[in-house]
Amino acid sequence: xxxxxxxxxxxxxxxxxxxxxxxxxxxxxxxxxxxxxxxxxxxxxxxxxxxxxxxxxxxxxxxxxxxxxxxxxxxxxxxxxxxxxxxxxxxxxxxxxxxxxxxxxxxxxxxxxxxxxxxxxxxxxxxxxxxxxxxxxxxxxxxxxxxxxxxxxxxxxxxxxxxxxxxxxxxxxxxxxxxxxxxxxxxxxxxxxxxxxxxxxxxxxxxxxxxxxxxxxxxxxxxxxxxxxxxxxxxxxxxxxxxxxxxxxxxxxxxxxxxxxxxxxxxxxxxxxxxxxxxxxxxxxxxxxxxxxxxxxxxx
Amino acid sequence: xxxxxxxxxxxxxxxxxxxxxxxxxxxxxxxxxxxxxxxxxxxxxxxxxxxxxxxxxxxxxxxxxxxxxxxxxxxxxxxxxxxxxxxxxxxxxxxxxxxxxxxxxxxxxxxxxxxxxxxxxxxxxxxxxxxxxxxxxxxxxxxxxxxxxxxxxxxxxxxxxxxxxxxxxxxxxxxxxxxxxxxxxxxxxxxxxxxxxxxxxxxxxxxxx
Numbered sequence: 001x002x003x004x005x006x007x008x009x010x011x012x013x014x015x016x017x018x019x020x021x022x023x024x025x026x027x028x029x030x031x032x033x034x035x036x037x038x039x040x041x042x043x044x045x046x047x048x049x050x051x052x053x054x055x056x057x058x059x060x061x062x063x064x065x066x067x068x069x070x071x072x073x074x075x076x077x078x079x080x081x082x083x084x085x086x087x088x089x090x091x092x093x094x095x096x097x098x099x100x101x102x103x104x105x106x107x108x109x110x111x112x113x114x115x116x117x118x119x120x121x122x123x124x125x126x127x128x129x130x131x132x133x134x135x136x137x138x139x140x141x142x143x144x145x146x147x148x149x150x151x152x153x154x155x156x157x158x159x160x161x162x163x164x165x166x167x168x169x170x171x172x173x174x175x176x177x178x179x180x181x182x183x184x185x186x187x188x189x190x191x192x193x194x195x196x197x198x199x200x201x202x203x204x205x206x207x208x209x210x211x212x213x214x215x216x217x218x219x220x221x222x223x224x225x226x227x228x229x230x231x232x233x234x235x236x237x238x239x240x241x242x243x244x245x246x247x248x249x250x251x252x253x254x255x256x257x258x259x260x261x262x263x264x265x266x267x268x269x270x271x272x273x274x275x276x277x278x279x280x281x282x283x284x285x286x287x288x289x290x291x292x293x294x295x296x297x298x299x300x
Numbered sequence: 301x302x303x304x305x306x307x308x309x310x311x312x313x314x315x316x317x318x319x320x321x322x323x324x325x326x327x328x329x330x331x332x333x334x335x336x337x338x339x340x341x342x343x344x345x346x347x348x349x350x351x352x353x354x355x356x357x358x359x360x361x362x363x364x365x366x367x368x369x370x371x372x373x374x375x376x377x378x379x380x381x382x383x384x385x386x387x388x389x390x391x392x393x394x395x396x397x398x399x400x401x402x403x404x405x406x407x408x409x410x411x412x413x414x415x416x417x418x419x420x421x422x423x424x425x426x427x428x429x430x431x432x433x434x435x436x437x438x439x440x441x442x443x444x445x446x447x448x449x450x451x452x453x454x455x456x457x458x459x460x461x462x463x464x465x466x467x468x469x470x471x472x473x474x475x476x477x478x479x480x481x482x483x484x485x486x487x488x489x490x491x492x493x494x495x496x497x498x499x500x501x502x503x504x505x506x507x508x509x
Contacts, residue, residue, distance in 0.1 A: 111336055
């Protein structure tokens with residue numbers, strides 16, 4: 001397994017995705033490093049998770065100082081959706097998930113797997129516990145609980161990603177004349193907390209999600225110690241089966257857009273067409289492009 | 301950095317597991333994408349970390365595997381001595397490797413499952429001839445008994461090291477799959493691994509097959 005020592009924070013102008021810890025993180029730095037030099041032109045959407053056991057007890061698999069980074073990226077930046085899943089283990093030297101200010105206490109990141117997303121099934125396993133279920137076609141199953149240091153908005157991004165991987169985007173055209181309006185991490189204006197128009201969000205996004213994203217923008221910051229490096233991303237054949245269950249929206253103030261069980265057989269999902277359009281009218285919506293992740297992650 | 305390639309079911313993941321963890325798993329999940337392993341070895345008195353990329357052997361994953369050849373300093377090209385077709389496909393794998401990797405990449409041809417002598421379908425001489433014809437190093441191994449597994453990985457590292465000494469590899473370019481460590485060592489990776497071992501643990505069981 002390959003590891004890299006994290007670097008001290010670099011002062012730049014990080015986007016909201018960087019602030020939230022989902023862009024330009026440790027995993028991104030590792031795979032873009034000369035050692036790997038993988039997907040170097042693609043942005044990486046990543047988060048820290050705790051691996052837990054099967055449903056029922058949700059016991060941590062590893063000791064407290066070990067987390068798992070789950071990330072998605074694209075083998076080719078111009079693809080409309082991510083097509084690669086990355087998994088890495090992180091050992092934090094001084095307590096859990098500490099921020100670091102010098103290389104001496106930097107976490108050690110160990111890349112463990114690179115998986116084509118089309119051979120992976122992502123599910124929202126437990127909405128309240130913020131647990132993802134990652135299942136490969138070989139029936140290897142991981143239960144991953146989003147790290148508590150991530151704001152709620154980050155899990156909303158994962159929910160959104162799961163939906164996108166299942167349904168595709170309403171616009172996947174390569175025509176540059178068409179303004180692309182989707183983003184995962186909304187970009188804030190320079191002067192205020194103004195958020196992007198709702199049209200910039202995915203069609204399935206609900207107002208509550210937008211509120212969550214806005215809230216996250218205002219509360220993020222614990223991840224800003226990771227260097228910013230805006231890049232491109234996306235993917236084509238993200239034919240992933242998704243199931244969202246245990247979504248008890250009545251018990252959470254943050255309603256999920258589609259709290260329904262979406263059980264799609266993996267093989268069926270593999271045949272999903274990325275070119276289908278949910279709402280062709282969206283072609284004519286125009287909105288400012290979002291963060292580096294948003295503008296490139298989901299569109300050319 | 302090493303890459304392990306070859307048809308599905310020839311024992312690539314088992315070779316890696318035997319090398320990094322010194323254990324054999326009779327039933328192993330089909331590899332999809334790439335899985336990573338690493339181990340420290342001692343070559344010519346220098347601590348070297350071998351970072352190993354275990355790839356999927358299935359034809360449907362072939363195009364994915366091709367994208368990972370770049371940057372490999374060494375490759376283990378594996379076939380199953382009990383399955384003739386895995387030997388027949390070597391040319392195709394070799395073409396892929398040569399086409400998508402550095403011309404200096406060291407390739408070790410491995411005939412795995414040497415413990416299954418009674419089911420042998422490819423003679424050792426055939427493997428030797430193929431290796432000779434294509435300029436490869438050749439060994440027969442058994443991931444099950446660990447026979448020659450150490451030697452296969454370490455001999456490949458030695459050959460890479462020899463090429464480095466000859467100046468054939470630019471060790472200052474990490475894209476070549478080689479990285480010089482913080483001290484004197486020549487490493488194929490950075491940082492320690494959960495499965496790493498000291499060089500003193502590396503035994504010698506050459507000639508067991």
